Amino acid sequence: MPTPRTLLVALSTLALGAVLPLAPPSQATERTPDSEVITDWNRTAVEVVSVDARKPTAEPFIWYGFVSAAVYNAVVGIEGRYTPYKWDVRGPRHASSEAAAAAAARRVLLTYFPASEGRINAAYSASLAKIPEGRARDAGVAFGERAAEHLVELREGDGRDATVPFERAPEPGVWRPELPGYRPFANPWLGKLRPMLLDSPEQYLPGPPPELTSERYTRDFAEVRAMGARDSAERTPEQTETALFFTDPLPQQLQAAYRERVTRRGADIVEAARLFAAANTASADATITTWNAKQTYALWRPITAIRQAHTDGNPSTGGDPTWLPLTNTPPYPEYIGGHCANDGAVMAVLDRLTGGDIDLRVHSAVTGTTRTYRDSADFNRDVIDARVWEGIHFRTADVVGNRVGRKIGRFAVAHYFKPVRQPL
Known part of the structure; x- marks a missing residue:
C-alpha cells in the first residue's frame, strides 16, 4: 500500500x-x-x-x-x-x-x-x-x-523531543529547579535541535558567563538584587511598566506585531511572506542557540544566586534568603538570555529588510499598552533592561544574548531570502 x-x-x-x-x-x-x-x-x-x-x-x-x-x-x-x-x-x-x-x-x-x-x-x-x-x-x-x-x-530526524538529560550537581553557580514549583529544565532538546539556517547549535555559542568572584558578576548581582526585587524601592513605576510589558509571551507578541505591520503598510504577499520567514527562522535558530548555551554553562538564576550568596565565595555579594523577583523565574538556566537573543535576531532582520526604520508596533496584553519602535536599538535597550528589572536575569546574559541574536539575524538575511538576480 x-x-x-x-x-x-x-x-x-x-x-x-x-x-x-x-x-x-x-x-x-x-x-x-x-x-x-x-x-x-x-x-x-x-x-x-x-x-x-x-x-x-x-x-x-x-x-x-x-x-x-x-x-x-x-x-x-x-x-x-x-x-x-x-x-x-x-x-x-x-x-x-x-x-x-x-x-x-x-x-x-x-x-x-x-x-x-x-x-x-x-x-x-x-x-x-x-x-x-x-x-x-x-x-x-x-x-x-x-x-x-x-x-x-x-526536518525529518532533526532532534525534536529527543531525550536530553540534564545532570549537573547543584554546586554554587549551577542552575537548579527553583520557585515557583521547582520545575525541571523545560525542553532541553531545543539545545540540540538541528537549526533552520545555521550549520549547528554551536555556530554562535558565546564564551562563558563571568566568574562568580569577578567584578562584572558582582556588579550584575547588585543591580538585579536592587532593581529586580518584587518589593524594590529603587525601581521606578515606569521601569516596572517596562518590565511587565515584556512578560507577554514573546513568540505571540512578535507575530501580532508582524501582522499589524505588513497590513498597515500594505505589504504584498511576497514581502509579507519574506518578513515572516526571515524573522521566524532567525528566531528559531536564536532559540536553539540559546538553549545550547543554557545547557553548556548552566548558570544559576538570580533567585538562587541571591538566596545562596553565602556559598559563592564572593565577599561582595550580600545574600537574602527571602528575596523574590518581580516576575516568576522560568524553569531553565540563566545564561544566555533567550528573550534578548530572539529580540536581537528579529531586530537585525528588520533592520536589513526595512533599511533601518523598523516601524514596529508592539502590544502587551499584560499592561494593555502599545509601544511603537522605529529604531531597533531602542527596542533592544528596553528588553535588556526589562529582563533585569523583572529579576530573572543578570545584565550580562541579556547583553550577550542580544549580541548573539543580532549575529544570527544578520546571517539569516545574508545567506537566505535574498533577491533573485535579474538577467542583464
Whole structure:
C-alpha cells in the first residue's frame, strides 16, 4: 500500500507537471496579491501552536519557523523576486500564490498538529473561498502541498523531543529547579535541535558567563538584587511598566506585531511572506542557540544566586534568603538570555529588510499598552533592561544574548531570502 506521503507527492507531481529549476521571474502582468493570506495563516498557526497545543516558553518559534518557511517557498516559487529557502524549484506562473500559501500552511500544521484538524481545515476553507475556482487555484494548492512536503522532509530526524538529560550537581553557580514549583529544565532538546539556517547549535555559542568572584558578576548581582526585587524601592513605576510589558509571551507578541505591520503598510504577499520567514527562522535558530548555551554553562538564576550568596565565595555579594523577583523565574538556566537573543535576531532582520526604520508596533496584553519602535536599538535597550528589572536575569546574559541574536539575524538575511538576480 502506498503511504500518505507517497500519495501526496504523486498527486502534487501530477498537478504540477515537471518542476522547473528556479529562474528569475518574468514581468508580472497582474497585480500581486496582498498580505491577507499570510496574516490569516500566521494567526491560525498561533492558535494551533500556542492555544490548542499550548507549546511552552520559546518553543513556538520553532513551529512558526516551519510554517513560515513553507509558506515563503510556496509564494516565491510562483511569484519570484526572492530565492527559496533550501529549495531550487518553482511552480507554474499561472498558479495562485494565495492558494499555495494556504495549502502549504495547512499541510505543515496538519502534519505536526493533527489534533487541531478542525480549526486548520476551517481556516483552509475560508482561505479557498476567497480565491476563484479554476486552474490557477488548483495549481496553487498542488504547489503549496509540494512546498510543505519539502519542509517536512527537511526536518525529518532533526532532534525534536529527543531525550536530553540534564545532570549537573547543584554546586554554587549551577542552575537548579527553583520557585515557583521547582520545575525541571523545560525542553532541553531545543539545545540540540538541528537549526533552520545555521550549520549547528554551536555556530554562535558565546564564551562563558563571568566568574562568580569577578567584578562584572558582582556588579550584575547588585543591580538585579536592587532593581529586580518584587518589593524594590529603587525601581521606578515606569521601569516596572517596562518590565511587565515584556512578560507577554514573546513568540505571540512578535507575530501580532508582524501582522499589524505588513497590513498597515500594505505589504504584498511576497514581502509579507519574506518578513515572516526571515524573522521566524532567525528566531528559531536564536532559540536553539540559546538553549545550547543554557545547557553548556548552566548558570544559576538570580533567585538562587541571591538566596545562596553565602556559598559563592564572593565577599561582595550580600545574600537574602527571602528575596523574590518581580516576575516568576522560568524553569531553565540563566545564561544566555533567550528573550534578548530572539529580540536581537528579529531586530537585525528588520533592520536589513526595512533599511533601518523598523516601524514596529508592539502590544502587551499584560499592561494593555502599545509601544511603537522605529529604531531597533531602542527596542533592544528596553528588553535588556526589562529582563533585569523583572529579576530573572543578570545584565550580562541579556547583553550577550542580544549580541548573539543580532549575529544570527544578520546571517539569516545574508545567506537566505535574498533577491533573485535579474538577467542583464
